Amino acid sequence: MSARADFDHDAAAGGTLRFTGDLSLARLGDVPDRLRDLPGDVARIDLSGIDRIDTVGAWVIHRFARERGAEIDGLSADGQHLLGQVEAADRPIAIPPRALPPFLRVVSEIGTALVTTGKTLIGLLGFMGETVLAFLALLRHPSRFRVNATVQRFEVVGVTALGIIGLMSFLIGIVIAQQGAVQLRQFGFEAYTINLVGRLTLRELGVLMTAIMVAGRSGSAFAAQLGTMKLTEEIDAMRTIGVSPMEALVVPRTLAAVLMMPLLGFYSSVIAILGGMVLCWVSLDIPPVTFVQRIRDVVPITDLYVGLVKAPVFGAIIAIAGCFQGMQVEGDAEQVGARTTAAVVQAIFLVIVLDAFFAVFFTSIGWN
Template identity: 60%
Template sequence: MTQVPDFTLIPGETGDTLVFTGAMLVSTLGPLDRRLRTITTPIAHIDLAGITGIDTVGAWICCRISQETGATIVHADDAATRLIEALRQVDADSPMQAPSRLPVWLRVPDKVGEAVIGMAFGSVAVLSFVGQMILAAGGLLLHPARFRYRALVHQMELVGVNSLAIIGLMSFLVGIVIAQQGAEQLRQFGAEIYTVNLVGRISMRELGILMTAIMVAGRSGSAFAAEIGTMKLTEEVDAMRTIGVAPMEVLVLPRVMATVLMMPLLGVYAAVVAIIGGAFLSQFALGIPFFSFLLRIREVVPIHDVWVAVVKGPVFGLIVALAGCYQGMQVRDNSEEVGKRTTAAVVLAIFTVIVLDAFFAVFFTEINWG
């Protein structure tokens, strides 16, 4: 049985002698350390003749007392001497001072270089992830019985059906804002009737699908990252691989396919609700009857505006789902990573969607769908 450590103070002419007895081990030193910190008398010597064992923590306590009081350590055996000398050498080789910082004209390029290199490695990782997803999709085409249809339907419900209320409310209010602000500007030229054109085209062509993509990124993209990231932390993803289930087929593909399929529908739905919001405001603010507003929409909104939204939808859905699933699969080590990766998924998805929307605007103008 391990002997509990203890100490006694023997008075001397130049100072007390601190005599240790027992085993000075990490498992037994807690109460002793608290008592040692209450000593107020000067200590000249630390006597280790009575100890029955010592580890690094016990040696560190002796070194600390020696440094604080200037006491000399005496009667230490070979093991204690080696530990004490090793700790003293570490202290001598590691001065307690903060490292000097680079000057700002070097620090800024250094950070920019790190960011560029990080983007390069990140791009390679994203391409690798997309490649794995394509291989998984090819495997499912060869073996369709492995496809998780229930998971796809469940994700379609989460991404599409459950988001109808929030997207509808947002789109309705956006339509009201567009109609109100547009009417205020057009009234200066006596052209309030063109509020119908403004609301119809901007809702169907741009804001309907763009705002929907941003909402889905914040709602479903973040959920994808958090769910998969949590499964990575709890080692559920590793367990799937152990039993022969491919995480790409079970976790990633159903979410990506559900988002790609539901985004065009949600985009058209958002545009329609935004037009209804504009018609609602126009009836009270502009005197345009509600149904007359809706009938005029058929005249002023060309059919290719609807196709623009339908074409953008799957692309935006693919970007949102890929960002969420990729960031979730990159979670490592601790729960803090889940929050960071979830934030990164939302930011990456929204940024990429806005950049692609600008590209689509130029592209459709060039093919005379402007």
Template identity: 55%
Template sequence: MFGVVTYCLEDNATGGSRLVLAGQMLVSSVGLFEKEIRTLSGQFSEIDISGIEEMDTTGAWVVSNLAAQHDCPITGASEKAKHLLEAVAVAVGEGELSPPVVPVWERVPLSLGEKVYDARGGIIGVVSFLGAVLMSFGTMIRRPSRIPMRAVVKQMEMVGVSALPIIGLMSFLIGIVIAQQGAVQLQQFGAETLTVNLVGRITLRELGVLMTAIMVAGRSGSAFAAQIGTMKLTEEVDAMRTIGLSPIERLVIPRIVACTFMMILLGFYSSIVGIIGGAVIGQFALGIPFFTFLERIQEVVPIHDVWVGLVKAPVFGLIVALAGCYHGMQVKGNSEEVGIRTTMAVVSAIFAVIVIDAFFAVFFTEVGWG
């Protein structure tokens, strides 16, 4: 006797042994029974389970597997036991269950349709989220006392001040790469002095703010999604609503304001550090004195290039913050959703930033700032 499972062997006329089971074939009791039954020698001619009082899927699997090994029938099964034995018979007979393979000409349109339908729901969710954000902005403008200044300042520190070292290092190295590679190509035409123009314009106009936006998306956008998503998962967001606080005002607005404002400073800071990196290469590789390089930047870079970068920066910051907060607010179900939504926040933010940057490039060219 093992737990609540009992068995006995009865000899029959065919020369085999009839295995008679009784008790409860449950996951909590079949472990010792299965271990002991493996030590028995001889061939079973029949397995009688009429004495089984209760059986679950694990017990049915053990009995069915035993019957398959000895190639013998199972008798005395109740209606419930029959259903369980039929359910596990396929797994016992074939080893592993696998879903039917849908033909590719059906699978591809089906997948495309699901994506389109999901996109429809996503558009509705984004519009609803933007509407909630705009309404909260309007409320806070009418009632400035509701602006959570401490939260805004904290997010500014996290988005901006804490990011200065990594963004500075990245921008410095990008400036070095642009200057070095640009000089190599321009030397073929004897125009290596134009490296100053290249570094100044491409850093202030494009790469400074663009690379900063990508870094902020990977660093702060993902943090927004993970933080809000975790709060949503642990029902802290619901608790805020219960006590009369707006999650949009307390969680979303401070992050949007901080990211939008700090992107202006980070973008300009990144451009300046990138130019310094180019000046360092000019000093040691091109024979252009460091301060001469910086003075030359002021002469060859038009002021509207600076304004182009400053106009792009808050737009990119707004996109990154909206993507991170939106995906964070969409978390539901389980902790795996937090990782999925964090990844989606970073990917969608970077994609949107690059697309908007392309539109900016066309727009500024059309208005004469190309």
């Protein structure tokens, strides 16, 4: 029977490790443990004195040489071939994913999207419930309400958005008036352009376009801010010191969006009407005084009520969607961008869906 595997470490020879005996599974003994605990540097492994080597012995030698950065020599041709096979097996192998037929792949993607949508909807509803509970907790303990944070959100959501919303609304008013006048001129009803501008802006487009703009500005900002705070563990630190992130971060943002949206929606509608008035004055020779008088006659007050009722609901949806996506950030900075995009898309989609429900509801109660 061959001798048991053994080795000796010659530090004087530049850190040479000489093996003897049988480097096989049956004769290795405690060699792997001794190699793991071997002190000092090893630059060379001499295998010229071994009797035989099998796959297990080759793996032990290969692993030790890889960890210490040592060179291996003294093997026979068969031994070198075996060691080469072990080294090749140690490399990671890329396994291509199993390709599905096109039909199954489409069905799989649709199913995955539906499951993701369902989970997101459930999570959003749960987050909405948490926000309501945080509001109720602040009503019971008003001293915890953060006035400064809320006022700052008023400025971010409302004041700094006046310029871009005003410009957008003015141009939309001009577009509505111009397109309406072109179509109505075919029937000799250019004067009804005033009706179109007044009712469409006050009832629908003023609030809807404002909501889309706020979702793009403030909803994305909410998601990015909370997502960054989640990555830097600021939110975890707030929980550690006993501060509720819902009360400190989510409630001020939601309250600011709910209160500012009716004001921004009304402001947007008025500016859009001014844009339509300018177009009618320049293109249709309708004086501003006549335009305003006509607006008062043809636009019912219920149109204003419709816009003011929808605006705070849209504001709440935008703020909750942005904060929800921001609180879902985990892992790395790439998640911040992905969640910010998801917040904007989710908020705009929900706003349009709710606007459709509101249109049906107000028509059913006679506000049409």
